[in-house]
Amino acid sequence: MKSTESLLSVIGLKKYFPVSGSLFSKRKYLRANENINLEIQKGETFSLVGESGSGKSTLGRTILGLYKPTAGKVIYRGGGEEIELTRLNNKQMRPLRSDLQIIFQDPYSSLNPKMTIGQIIEEGVATHKYYRRGTPQMREYVLSVMDKCGLQPESLHRYPHQFSGGQRQRVCIARALAVKPKFIVCDECVSALDASIQSQILNLLSELKEKEDLTYLFISHDLSVVRNISDRIAVMYLGNIVETGTAKQVFENPRHPYTLALISAAPSVKKSEKNEPILLNGSIPSPVSPPKGCKFHTRCFMACEICKRIPAPVVEVEQGHFVSCHFAQKSAKEKRVIAKNVSLQSPQI
Ligand SMILES: Nc1ncnc2c1ncn2[C@@H]1O[C@H](COP(=O)(O)OP(=O)(O)O)[C@@H](O)[C@H]1O
Ligand SMILES: [Mg+2]
Structure with missing residues (x-):
């Protein structure tokens, strides 16, 4: 099953899209992915979750070389040797295309x-x-x-x-x-299906993963889908990964305030993991001019002065569980108490 052999490394990856501004204004960029670092192990299902627009599909496509990154690199080790995918041109990429596949949400249009x-x-x-x-x-x-x-x-x-x-x-x-792929990005591939069909397709994917020795990057805005199939999960917010850990760590011991809010708002997550609903302030800001400091501070029930000024460091709160928050060390329980005392609006997922 799981090994600790890294199949893909994503290092300092950035993907900005230019946005058309007026003739005289400075060129602006939509920051779809910012400073993404992750390792995908051979044989695992690594999931990306987060609200629509948080940059999940962009990350999936940039990893596959379908988008050229603005900065950073992707290293692939499927053929034994290390290959820096982000340095390859289309022709050099061609022989690797069969290794790296993608399945989309809407099968009809594809x-x-x-x-x-x-x-x-x-x-x-x-x-x-x-x-x-x-x-x-x-x-x-x-x-x-x-x-x-x-x-x-x-x-x-x-x-x-x-x-x-x-x-x-x-x-x-x-x-x-x-x-005969080695790595498949499943981008919201069950999101358009009814619940019973969804589970049939998820069962098929997990069966094939074992039989065919596959590794998945599974993208979904729906936490309840991700809960059962993932080995590890990364939570994305406004282009950044805010929390990464095993499925158990992220669901049972969420440490980023955004993860807590997402879990509390998911319709079919177990009651014992949801606790009280956690409410977030306002809606997701524009990725063209994201908030300074910690990008989540405008919506966060924990936000203090430091959050407005300084981007949050990445903290390893337990082995393999990384959280990007100034208050990463505060437990989920302590955070829930704080959230309860702050009355704001529901997150829009
Ligand atoms: N090809 C593109 N050109 C310009 N902007 C894009 C493009 N693809 C995505 N975006 C923008 O990048 C951000 C992240 O989008 P996306 O990666 O599709 O998020 P998600 O898959 O999490 O919903 C959004 O603000 C989206 O509008
Ligand atoms: Mg998407």
Whole structure:
């Protein structure tokens, strides 16, 4: 299962998008990711959670080389040697594309409606030259991948519109799996599905992870999804990671005030972990001009003078559990007491 072999290292990663301002004003940037540091271990499910707009998808795409980072680097060790992905151009990246796959939230818009399921799955297989189109070996291989993903052989000649949302997501998984990946970014890949279908797809993903030796970066705004499938979790706020730890550490001993608020607001997190609702001030500020000091201070029930002026340091509160807060050492219990005495609004998730 889990190992402590690092598959990917993300070091000081930044991704800024230019925003169009007026002709005479200084160029402005939307800071989608800022100073991101993380390690993803081989064989683990590492999850990113946080409100919409916190920078999760941007981070997933920048790690995969789909966006060029503004600064920082990503190191990949899937082939034995260390490769700095962020230094590769498109041509150098091509042979690694099969290792690094992504599955999106909306399977319909990412499937070509004019292609059959068989053609969709074989496309990448042919591109990466595992088998040639039209050969019995290709057909047999595509059918075996479909079988692994719970798709019937009759689906081979059908089109995406003939399937339900859950089945279409199986097709997307099969397409990704067919090129023999090592690392898959699952970006809100069950968020559009009904709860019962959601759990079927999550079960399929965890089954495939074991059988095919995969590592996932699982992105979701929904904490209840992440709770059961993650080995480790990173909580994002306004482009920064504010807390990282094992799923148990983050849910049972949350230390960042934002994590506490997220957990308390999640509809299907266990009652014993939720405690009293924690209310946050206002809404998420603009990533173009984020607050100075700790970016969370404008919404935080703990905010003091220091938070307004100085960015919070990263503190290791227990082994492998990192929190970026001036009050990282205060326990979840102490923080809940403070939150209870401050009356503000509900967080918008
Ligand atoms: N291609 C892009 N160009 C400009 N801004 C973008 C682009 N992609 C995302 N953003 C902005 O970056 C921020 C983070 O977005 P995103 O990574 O999609 O967050 P999340 O996945 O957590 O909802 C948002 O403010 C979003 O509007
Ligand atoms: Mg997203």
